[in-house]
Amino acid sequence: MHHLIQIPRCVVLARRPISRPFLRPRSNYLNSTNHSSFSMNFIRKFFRTSTPEEEMSAASTKAQTIIKENAVAVFSKSYCPHCQASKKLLDDLGAKYFAIELDEVDDGAAIQSALKEISGQRTVPNIYIGGKHIGGNSDLQAKKGELKSLLQSVGAAA
Numbered sequence: 001m002h003h004l005i006q007i008p009r010c011v012v013l014a015r016r017p018i019s020r021p022f023l024r025p026r027s028n029y030l031n032s033t034n035h036s037s038f039s040m041n042f043i044r045k046f047f048r049t050s051t052p053e054e055e056m057s058a059a060s061t062k063a064q065t066i067i068k069e070n071a072v073a074v075f076s077k078s079y080c081p082h083c084q085a086s087k088k089l090l091d092d093l094g095a096k097y098f099a100i101e102l103d104e105v106d107d108g109a110a111i112q113s114a115l116k117e118i119s120g121q122r123t124v125p126n127i128y129i130g131g132k133h134i135g136g137n138s139d140l141q142a143k144k145g146e147l148k149s150l151l152q153s154v155g156a157a158a
Ligand SMILES: N[C@@H](CCC(=O)N[C@@H](CS)C(=O)NCC(=O)O)C(=O)O
Pocket: 077, 079, 080, 081, 082, 083, 122, 123, 124, 125, 135, 136, 137, 138, 139
């Protein structure tokens, strides 16, 4: 009967890899900080601390920074034909410009509202050259004759 209680070698070997990986993730989970950053992200997502006023203020600051830090700033929407016409005119003149597509960023609606406060204009494109409000596409097209030298004067074209 001796052979009946013998555990086959393959069973002994198979047991080790099964039990070890099982213990490793559990102890890593308890010791690591991964679970705490996951919890913090969860809390941040579901208990947002910023108010609508704070979001508007941040959007206003962002819009003003974009206007100040770029020789040419175009607040645009990716599907807007007027915006495409403005960007094409600037491209044709070889201008360097910063464009933000308000329909593609999370704070786009807030930035659009902030622009209404800043310039009185809510539609896109909303164009600034050298920090000055130009207006929309029709305003930019109307400046065609003087646009190249205006772009050169702010360092946006050679
Ligand atoms: N006359 C304006 C027309 C601009 C316009 O109508 N833009 C549309 C988008 S194509 C707009 O801003 N619609 C309101 C919105 O998207 O919130 C111009 O030349 O820029």
